[in-house]
Amino acid sequence: MGQKPEFQYVDEHFDEFVSELRAAVRQPSIAAQNVGMVEAAEYFTGLLERYGIHARSIATDGGYPVVYGEIKGDSDRTVLFYDHYDVQPPDPLNEWVSDPFAGEVRDGKMYARGVSDNKGNACARIQAVGTLLRLRGGRLPVTVKFLIEGEEEIGSPHLEGFIRDHADLLRADCGVWESGYIGADGRPGMYLGVKGILYVELEARGAERDMHSAAAANVPNPAWRLIWALSTIKNEAEEILIPGFYDAVRPPTEREMELLRAEEAAREAASSQRERQWRGGNIGIHSPLLELRGLELRKRALFSPTANVCGFRSGYIGEGQKTVLPSKALVKMDFRLVPDQDPADILQKLQAHLRAKGFDDIAVRPVTMDHPVKTSADHPVVKAAQEAALAVYGLPASVAPTQGGSGPMYPFTKYLDLPMVAFGVGYWASGNHGPNENIRLDDYRQGIKMAMEFLDRV
Numbered sequence: 001m002g003q004k005p006e007f008q009y010v011d012e013h014f015d016e017f018v019s020e021l022r023a024a025v026r027q028p029s030i031a032a033q034n035v036g037m038v039e040a041a042e043y044f045t046g047l048l049e050r051y052g053i054h055a056r057s058i059a060t061d062g063g064y065p066v067v068y069g070e071i072k073g074d075s076d077r078t079v080l081f082y083d084h085y086d087v088q089p090p091d092p093l094n095e096w097v098s099d100p101f102a103g104e105v106r107d108g109k110m111y112a113r114g115v116s117d118n119k120g121n122a123c124a125r126i127q128a129v130g131t132l133l134r135l136r137g138g139r140l141p142v143t144v145k146f147l148i149e150g151e152e153e154i155g156s157p158h159l160e161g162f163i164r165d166h167a168d169l170l171r172a173d174c175g176v177w178e179s180g181y182i183g184a185d186g187r188p189g190m191y192l193g194v195k196g197i198l199y200v201e202l203e204a205r206g207a208e209r210d211m212h213s214a215a216a217a218n219v220p221n222p223a224w225r226l227i228w229a230l231s232t233i234k235n236e237a238e239e240i241l242i243p244g245f246y247d248a249v250r251p252p253t254e255r256e257m258e259l260l261r262a263e264e265a266a267r268e269a270a271s272s273q274r275e276r277q278w279r280g281g282n283i284g285i286h287s288p289l290l291e292l293r294g295l296e297l298r299k300r301a302l303f304s305p306t307a308n309v310c311g312f313r314s315g316y317i318g319e320g321q322k323t324v325l326p327s328k329a330l331v332k333m334d335f336r337l338v339p340d341q342d343p344a345d346i347l348q349k350l351q352a353h354l355r356a357k358g359f360d361d362i363a364v365r366p367v368t369m370d371h372p373v374k375t376s377a378d379h380p381v382v383k384a385a386q387e388a389a390l391a392v393y394g395l396p397a398s399v400a401p402t403q404g405g406s407g408p409m410y411p412f413t414k415y416l417d418l419p420m421v422a423f424g425v426g427y428w429a430s431g432n433h434g435p436n437e438n439i440r441l442d443d444y445r446q447g448i449k450m451a452m453e454f455l456d457r458v
C-alpha cells in the first residue's frame with residue numbers, strides 16, 4: 001500500500017521508537033513517593049533534544065519541574081501537547097505478571113506502569129514531531145509546544161500557577177490532551193472535555209471519646225448525624241437536593257447530542273453487548289441507576305453531575321461485635337461537575353445547605369477542586385483530529401463531547417483559552433492505574449502517525 005514517506009519511516013524505525021519508550025517506562029517516576037522524578041524529567045528533556053526540539057526543565061513553586069519543549073513551524077499557528085511524566089504507584093506488586101518497570105513485551109503489548117498513562121503518549125508525540133523534522137529538513141507545518149508536567153497523578157497542584165505565570169510562553173491555538181483510547185470496536189476514541197470535581201470530607205463529632213453504647217439513650221451519635229445529613233444531599237430518585245446545585249448546568253448542545261446519537265448508531269452491536277453486561281453483570285450489578293439504556297445512559301454519564309460517597313468511617317467495624325457509641329464519624333465524598341458548575345460555588349452551596357438543614361455542627365473540608373471543561377464540538381481542531389484519524393486508522397473516530405472523569409484541563413481554558421482534543425495510544429483494556437497496565441504496539445505505531453497527520457491537517 002502506498003503510504004506517506006513519513007509513515008514508512010515510522011514503520012522502518014519502529015524498533016527504535018519502541019526502545020525509547022521502553023527506556024522511558026524503565027525510569028520509575030512515582031510522584032506520590034518522590035521516586036525517580038528528577039531522572040524522568042531529564043529523560044524527557046533529553047528525548048526532546050535528541051529530536052531537535054528545544055527543551056528545558058522549568059522549576060515550579062516547590063513542586064516537580066515541568067519539561068517544556070518548543071519548535072517553530074512555518075505557519076503562525078501553534079499546537080500545544082499536554083502530557084505528564086509522573087506515574088501512579090505500581091501496587092499491588094504481586095498482581096503484575098512482569099516487573100512494572102521493565103517494559104516487557106508479550107503478545108505485541110508492552111506492559112509497564114505509565115506506558116499508557118502517560119509516557120506512551122508523551123513519547124509518541126515527541127517521536128512524531130521529531131520524524132517530521134528529520135524528513136522535512138527541520139521544518140514543521142505549525143509551531144509545536146510540549147508541556148510535560150510531573151504532578152498529574154497527585155492532582156497537578158502546581159499546574160495552574162505554572163500556566164498562569166507562563167501564559168505567554170504557552171500561548172497556542174489549540175491543544176492535544178494527554179490521552180485517548182482505541183475502543184473495543186477498533187475505532188480511535190477522542191474526547192473534548194472533562195468533568196470537574198469537588199472532593200470533600202464531612203465530619204461529625206459527638207462525645208469527647210467513644211462510649212459504652214448504653215449511653216445511646218442520652219448521648220448523640222455522630223454516625224447518625226452524618227447519615228441524616230447525607231440523606232438531605234441526595235434522594236432515592238438520584239436527585240441532588242442542594243439548593244442551586246443544578247443552576248449552572250449547561251444542557252448538551254444539539255451538536256453534542258448528534259455526536260452521541262452517531263455513537264449509539266455506530267455502536268449498536270457493542271451497545272447491546274453493554275446492555276447484556278448490565279443484565280449479566282460483569283460488575284455484579286443487574287441494572288444501571290434509573291434503569292437507563294442506550295442514548296440516555298450515555299447522556300447521563302457525560303452530562304449529569306454526581307454526588308458520590310467514597311468512604312464512610314465511624315465506630316467499630318472489626319470482627320464480631322463491640323457495643324460502642326462512636327465519638328466521631330467521617331465521610332469522604334466527590335461531586336463530579338459539568339459545565340458551567342464551579343466547584344467553589346458548589347462547596348458554598350453545600351455548606352449553606354447543611355446549615356439550613358440544621359447540620360452546622362458538621363465540619364466540611366474541601367480536599368480537591370477542579371473545574372469542568374468542554375471544547376465546542378464545532379471547533380476546527382475537532383474536525384482536523386477526525387480527518388487525521390480517518391486517514392490513519394481507516395475508521396471514523398468515536399468522539400465523546402466530554403468524559404466522566406476529571407482532569408486539570410481548566411487552567412488551559414482559563415489562561416490560554418485553548419480548545420482541547422484528546423487522542424492517544426492506549427486502548428480500551430490498557431488498565432491505567434491498575435496492575436499490568438499495557439498498550440498494544442500496533443496502537444503505538446498508529447499513534448505516532450496520528451500525531452503527525454494531525455499536525456499536517458490542523
Ligand SMILES: [Zn+2]
Binds near residue numbers: 088117153432
Ligand atoms: Zn493517571
